[in-house]
Amino acid sequence: MDYYLSQIINGICQGSIYALMAIGYSVVVGVVGLVTFTHGEVIMLGAFAAYYTFELLGNNLVIGVLASFLASAFVGIFIFKVCYERFFNAPRHISLICTIGTSMLLRNLAQIIFGPNNKPMLEVVPNRFYGQGVVGFTLVQLIVIATVISLSFLLFIFFNRTRWGIMLRAVSQDKTAAAMMGINVRLTALLGNSIGCGLGGVAGMLLAIYYQTLVATMGGSAGMKAFSSSVLGGLTNIPSAAVGGLCLGLVENLGITISSASFRDMFAFVFLLLVLIVKPEGFGRKTGVRP
């Protein structure tokens, strides 16, 4: 029983990282209106940005979060320029293929620059444990959950209380109407893409701290998990995407208890298929055009 309880706690913690990835993914897809394959690579680059920041500037989590957010946001600008800007009115598959190309480019460049092998993450957070027996939280888990909750809260404030947030929501609902209201759609989409990518980067940092390791090819499965989680919200609904991430984390960890850990990535896929079979349009309210 204790074992299952601790697995559920692990699941919630991993699920909250997946939720952050999925939130980023939903922001990107919602605001840009085109689907992306680069999110996994953005997550990976965020992790590496945090790694090198920790190495250079010491173990400061706040600086790490800022660095990974900014690095991934700049990568987001690059992705926007390469993959989306010219293709808003083109058939969708063109920008889709472009994101696949960019993802290949980023992943292989990262493999060349950072090396193909696993790197151990620096021990940023001391290894402490709060709880009784097996059941309880480690300090890393608490920090991960706290970071995710506070970032989601900031995003909520940003989306609902600021002018830019309202513009972002307007663009994600209807680009033409937003343009008629005098919103610079291109700039807003660029901002939204950068924010979504930045959140993905922070998720990458958390992933690296949580597993104590990072590798240039981690983007593949991370992107897949971000997508699987956000399918629950129909790819654009942010709260449902976060719930999807939590569910995915739980499904994964409970799945591992009944099989072996080498099948971890398989459960994301099973989860995705289940959602697609039961409710392919997602659980979110229908706002705007679905990609």
Place this chain on the structure above:
Amino acid sequence: MSQNIHQPPKSSAKEPSGLRAGLVRITALLERPAWRITFTIIGITFLAVVPLLNLQSYYMGVLCRILMYTILAGSLNVINGYSGQFNIGHAGFYAIGAYASALLSLKLGVSFWLALPLAGLLAMLVGLVVALPTLRLRGIYLAIVTLGASEIIRLIILNWMSLTGGPNGLRGIPAPVLFGIKFSRSQQYYYIFLVLSLIFFFISKRVINSRIGRAWISIREDETAARSLGVEAMRYKALNFMYGAFWAGIAGGAFSPYFKFISSDMFTLDEGFNILSMVIIGGQGTLAGPIVGAIIVNFLTEFLRPISQYRMVVYALLIIAMMWLRPQGLVGASRSVLAERNIGLRRRRKPTAPAATAVKGDS
């Protein structure tokens, strides 16, 4: 082989000039049946004679690989280029074909000539299972599901130690024997790949010119319109996916006795992207596109062998450049939804020939 069957006749177009005029004249020549048959026979004879030239086995290996990749890229092109679905995990079906034929001949002693179609059929079944949950949805879902499926297939192969040997792979796959001839050297194996790819292109040409192929193309151009004209889109999309997966399985089934050794890291996502880049660079929606793509990408692979870590970077840059400059690919279907003329810096062209002929055709 290269003409697009959905193109309207080139009657009303203006007389073009220069290089383009030459190309138009050559394609017009190729469209005459007598010339086409002659050219095809000359081409096939040339391809059949190549192994007799006593090339080094390195070059024969490259040629074999090109022929195998024409089947793989061609089958992916049937999915991506003709029906507008989006499969990026083609390596999964390839892996299933390879392992099926290897295991059938190693564990059950089935002859290669029976194992090959069985490998194709197994890949086809898996293709159906993968495609079913996504048929109602648009492109991206199928793309992610195929990506995931390809990785899952690899994971299962890697972890099923008792059957597939896990990371050690399968060794000593027997070479096929026909009429007492053992196909063990690449000079001999070349003919298997050649015959398979000829069969593939012959059948695909027939299928694409048939009612089924036209249904696929209509789905690609506009699914709603196709449905409204009575095309059962779901059925045809499933059929299309199964057809592509079948040929990927055949290519895999022919590959494993050729290489004599397979392991799960030969079928990674990068392998799928490799095949995808052939289709995108060569051209989607024409039969010639994947051939051109397979030739270009395989030669690039050989050229870049000294700096092989930059190989995928070069492909990625080529894919992005292709999307920016010529989204349908080098010899892709120019007058289709795959080609987008109104991108970015390019001047918006007046809707001339295609639109005019289309209107004329409707009235």
